[in-house]
Amino acid sequence: MSQLFRLASPEDYEYIEELNLWELSFDKRPVQGVRCEDPVIGAEKYNQGRKI
Secondary structure (H helix, E strand, O other), X not given: OOOOOOOOOHHHEEEEOOOOEEXXXXXXXXXXXXXXXXXXXXXXXXXXXXXO
């Protein structure tokens, strides 16, 4: 059975002032790319991790 998953885009991130980081709005798990300093790079890392 195949699993469906959503790819991240920079627009899916929201800025968390207390942390000075961007956080993915639809995934809060502790995986690479969920929290990042740059949403473009975060989305790339998140999507790469999903391909494994």
